[in-house]
Amino acid sequence: MATCEFTDAHNQQFSLYQLTQEIKNIPKLNGIRVFETSWIRSGSGICLPGIGIFIHSKIPENSKKRIIQHEYGHFLDYKFGLDGDRKKLFGSAFLGFYFLIGIPSLFNLMPFINQIPAFAGRHQCYWTELRANRLAKAHFGDLIAEDFDRYFPTQLA
Numbered sequence: 001m002a003t004c005e006f007t008d009a010h011n012q013q014f015s016l017y018q019l020t021q022e023i024k025n026i027p028k029l030n031g032i033r034v035f036e037t038s039w040i041r042s043g044s045g046i047c048l049p050g051i052g053i054f055i056h057s058k059i060p061e062n063s064k065k066r067i068i069q070h071e072y073g074h075f076l077d078y079k080f081g082l083d084g085d086r087k088k089l090f091g092s093a094f095l096g097f098y099f100l101i102g103i104p105s106l107f108n109l110m111p112f113i114n115q116i117p118a119f120a121g122r123h124q125c126y127w128t129e130l131r132a133n134r135l136a137k138a139h140f141g142d143l144i145a146e147d148f149d150r151y152f153p154t155q156l157a
Helices: 060-077 094-111 129-144
Strands: 005-007 014-016 020-023 034-037 045-047 052-054
Touching: 045 060, 052 060, 060 094, 060 129, 094 129
Parallel strands: 034 052
Antiparallel strands: 005 014, 020 034, 045 052
16 A cells, blocks of 8 residues: 655655554444544544544543544444434445435534524534434443433434
């Protein structure tokens, strides 16, 4: 595999692979790799099935577990769906996840677009996030982060 190399202002070389750091040995997390990076919004995480879960590298240690578990809930949605309703588009779960789950979730975060009724609402309570939260809680069971419910509701209030 080729690496892309760049030279910074101090003439030091680094590869794209140094922009992320893999987090290993996470209990009950299989089928997807988890990375820390500064290339996403501070305090956030994102699940990209087929690529990995990415969390911001400055997330405090006490918050990482719940954020990773929530993002893994998105991966479980991609793999299985909620209550057997795995999203597919043109017969593809990959396209189904990205177009029917991922894009609506992203649009819910975007100013102006989130004013459209289909994409409106607080992100933590948006339907895509509630699905991920329910799947994460069911999967991790007793290993769920102690403060998971405080940040990631499983149903509308």
